[in-house]
Amino acid sequence: MSHHFIHADPEKCISCRTCEIACALAHIDGAHPTLNGSNFSPRLQVVKTPKVSVPVMCRQCDDAPCARVCPHDAIVQGKHGLDVIQSRCIGCKSCVVACPFGAINVVVHEPADTGHQAMPDCETHKCDLCSHLSGGPACIAVCPTAALRLVTGADLEKQIHEKRLRTAREDAAIRHF
Known part of the structure; x- marks a missing residue:
């Protein structure tokens, strides 16, 4: 590939x-x-x-350290590079630490104030080649x-x-x- x-x-x-x-x-x-x-x-x-x-x-590494350390296999090899499957991401930031280029960021979205306690939502952001x-x-x-x-x-x-x-x-x- x-x-x-x-x-x-x-x-x-x-x-x-x-x-x-x-x-x-x-x-x-x-x-x-x-x-x-x-x-x-x-x-x-x-x-x-x-x-x-x-x-x-992101350099779209062939043997990507970020993908190797992800405990939920949220970073996978796609058609032309590495893809993040957001539904698998738990926001642990292991990929952020593992990336030798500092090219991954976990963005935390705080929940709306509805009076109920809710967990923040997160997304892992890296270049997806658009x-x-x-x-x-x-x-x-x-x-x-x-x-x-x-x-x-x-x-x-x-x-x-x-x-x-x-x-x-x-x-x-x-x-x-």
């Missing part, structure tokens, strides 16, 4: 956070989504340091500098092939020196 993932180029990222806004909007239910403090929950976060800025998101959108990931579509691109299995095979060819040429050049 070929996993897709989004590659972020820190040389092109200008830290505008347009990708975060597009992601948050893409994951709001309703015909006329409006972002506010309670529903702004992008599946990627732009990290800015004095030397670099780049969006950080699998619900026919046009692909929203972040890629809006990035003004093309710092984000979708990488497929075919793209990886092509890169590997090109690297091997380059290595072979360099080795041949050294032998003829």
